[in-house]
Amino acid sequence: MIYLWAIIIYLIGLLLVGTWFYKKIEGSKSFMMADRGLPWWVNSGTMVATYIGAGSLIGGSALAYKVGLSAVWMDAGGFLAVLALVFIADKIRNFEGYSTPDILGVRFNNATRLVASLIIIAAETAIVGYQMKAGGYVLNVAAGIDPKVGTIISAIFIIGYTMIAGLLSVAYTDLIQGVTIILSLLIGLPFVLQSAGGLSSFLSHVSPDKVNIFGGSFYDAMKVMFPTFCLVFVMQPLWQRIFASKNIKESRIAVIVSLPAIIFIVFVLVFTATVGAELFPGINGDSIIMHVAKNALPPLVGIIMLAAAVAIIVSTGDSMLLSPATNIIHDIYQTFINPKADDRRVLLYTRLTVLILGLLAYIQVQFFPSILAMVIYAYTMEGGLAPALIASFFWKRATAAGGFACVLSAGIITIVWEALKQPFGIGTVFPTIFISTAVLIIVSLLTPPPEESKLSRFFPDTFAS
Template structure:
């Protein structure tokens, strides 16, 4: 068998495994709560790894190693910011969101939680939140499909559109039928594949490059400042990179995992697993870049595209079949994010728009079928948007992260920790925060000075507090739910 045949065999086995897991989840999905939230029965390992896999996407295996390879550890500030943000998200949001969403009318989506928590009789928060999720995640899903098409084109010489269709059909298939459980189970396997691949490449690579001492010497021969966190760094650049961590509080496809974990007591274990996975994976990505740079320096070679360092080192260091598993890790990163975003988009469309505005008394079977139709429709639109390989949709990924963080982040934190947040305060803050992030991001002068999530997040926070103080009226139901949540948290932590 040729090298390409071995690698393709590994990809086929991986994709078949994803389909089988999807079928297993389909057999366990009986109602809307199962389809949208897995019946709130996820264990800490599945919760942690699926959240991590949904979060990282292809950036972890290609973007970060490429940046470290090209510019050095000064690019690690983004990883530091994301790790800090993820840790705070697990610490501050996970336990309260798990309890509060159940106390507040058993809410199964972020928009429905905000609607129930704030007693928004106008339904505006639910609808606006649903629209924001629907629009941005459709583009976000599309960008993932574009990445999948380019993956098969560059790795196996497939036609771009063929690659896009393969990724779309497999991912949509297990998401459509298996729902949230399928997404969570497949994300867990994908997270493990990503982790093992990122740990193996630098460990094996450092032996090939002659050990740690020789590797460091080779790197310094290329750039004496390569290991410096501060070389060429600016204060605004460091702040902007660390500020990416603010985005976690408002990412629906990540925080929905907190709502699905079996109990509050398991969030601590899940946090340790999730952050451990994240730190080791990020270190593996940076280590891959370092051993890759040392290897090419020692062999007098030049890597044309730094973002391919993980792929190339995997092919150099391992048997073609193992290298194929390394390639599957990249595909896993792409597919895990697509599937997570698809199920949240479907939830927003059905639970927060269709169900809230039209059908209120239909059976669970009806809503589950509607959810599957929503996944299919959104996937078709996303595939059409991504059909052009030169599409600028990929440019929206950074904005989508900032937009969600600025729109939902402060709102979620205030809803969980401040009793006086009002529906008007939340709505004004959410809309203005998203608009500020958008406008700031469109200005090269402003975005070059500071990442748009910072002004968007802060203005949302300030407006939500000020408007809430102006419009606040005591509500016994809201106060009781808030107090009940605190009491349940205390009892479950004992």
């Protein structure tokens, strides 16, 4: 029970912090964008905590449990995507938007905004869903609670906390959780090695394939690396944190500082899962990190690592739940239904939307066999927006018709390819990205060039007055 009580105390602490920031929320801009006032040191922490979710804790670790250190390739695409964001952070912050469909709506048209919003809602509710399921695993390992019951408990907390918090609170609690994650892994890593009899003993007993970071085929690496790159590059919560930075300079610093922390956390999680596979063969790989924390480490260290697992789940869950709520309210309600809605109503509807999306996320998680399956689906779905977003900032010839066709085709191809169970064994991300990119180019070249008014915010140097 000591593990359960530690988790409860940790969550109560988060609620207290969230309640304190709740009093500082003055309107919808505070709730959605933290008043565009996040300093780089807070923003880097929330970027780390948002990136490292159940996709890494559960999906990536389950893959590492199966194949070993080569599982790091699943996140290698994410590392490259964060690096790419360093170079366009100034463009993103300068736009001063609320969401990625906000950018697509201005650059192309509101039809593109609508389709992109629907894609993000579908993808990110899936991501919220597997945070809830991961919470069920943590409670199962910590206290023997049935995973289904644990998932319900996790869902209630994530939904309730996000409704209270908003981005202002989420950002500062994410900073705390990011620090918790890093410190727990720094403390826990030596004990993980010790539990395996030391590094030399572990290496002498483990299969060479498991410790070969270049194990597996190039296609296998690309199959997990490419979806991660596409998702992380367009991951709306990361763009929203750049939007919410104090200024352009601090937005770039925040992204730069977050990258080494993300790389460190991913490598330690993959290594821990690889060691865990040798210590505890034959168990469900989804829960290997929690299993190591409880059964292979001293109680105090295990408690700290389980607290980190909770931090990983909550910090990504709240961010991914707030993100599509912004799409529904800002990109759909305020754009198509009630452009003149008063701020008080917008804030209320945003909180109600968080509740509804949270319930949909819980329902959605029931239809996937594993968290890894949900990870790949969600990453590919949202990652399909990458060609249109890249073209927004880097290809002046991209037209409204081309952007709309690109985004629509990406969504359709993802759904159809998944429904067909990935024909010929080809991962969904490949036809999604390649076909939607081809559609963007062909349709844009067959339609009249965009007007200068559509380009001036994206190419200010070219169209400066």
